[in-house]
Amino acid sequence: MKLIMAVVQDIDSPKLVAELTRNNIGVTKLSSTGGFLQRGNATLLMGVEEERLDEVIKIIEKICRSRKHVITPFPASPGETMAPYPIEVTVGGATVFVLNVERFEKI
Ligand code: 2BA
Ligand code: 2BA
Numbered sequence: 001m002k003l004i005m006a007v008v009q010d011i012d013s014p015k016l017v018a019e020l021t022r023n024n025i026g027v028t029k030l031s032s033t034g035g036f037l038q039r040g041n042a043t044l045l046m047g048v049e050e051e052r053l054d055e056v057i058k059i060i061e062k063i064c065r066s067r068k069h070v071i072t073p074f075p076a077s078p079g080e081t082m083a084p085y086p087i088e089v090t091v092g093g094a095t096v097f098v099l100n101v102e103r104f105e106k107i
Contacts (some may be wrong), residue, residue: 001101002053004046007032008094012064013042019059020046037071037089047104064093
């Protein structure tokens with residue numbers, strides 16, 4: 001068994017959870033925050049049999065889109081005189097980790 005951890009954009013998560021559930025793939029959604037943008041995103045945990053791994057990755061690819069965000073950084077310190085200027089950041093569709101599961105129990 002494998003544990004897939006996927007960090008996805010909030011906006012894609014309801015559709016992704018629905019599609020995974022429709023395909024009988026167990027999923028748990030955690031609310032998370034990206035370290036760089038400090039904005040809410042979603043981390044999905046999916047425990048799946050190894051033979052369904054590619055199927056799950058394909059579903060994630062189908063639903064999750066990369067998007068550009070323009071952010072205006074705050075000044076680094078209160079005394080900072082330089083005006084912060086907007087920068088464009090591309091947030092990927094999903095950041096996916098696949099881990100081996102040593103033991104899986106439902107109690
Ligand atoms: P939920 O996904 O909200 O599922 C609650 C219960 O609904 C499940 O209990 C199961 O009895 C049923 N259920 C889930 N998906 C179903 C489906 N496609 N068709 C019919 N019935 C379905 P549990 O199996 O004890 O799971 C409890 C919670 O544990 C789940 O909440 C989910 O958050 C998590 N979970 C279970 N299996 C998982 C897995 N393989 N990967 C990640 N999280 C899992
Ligand atoms: P954030 O950390 O809020 O990052 C959002 C996007 O900002 C990133 O998109 C990337 O394009 C950009 N970015 C991140 N750190 C940067 C930096 N130091 N300098 C310039 N630009 C930077 P993604 O790479 O697609 O990541 C989306 C979200 O996935 C991240 O949100 C984070 O929550 C998670 N993530 C990405 N890589 C990760 C990793 N190696 N471990 C854990 N979580 C990760």
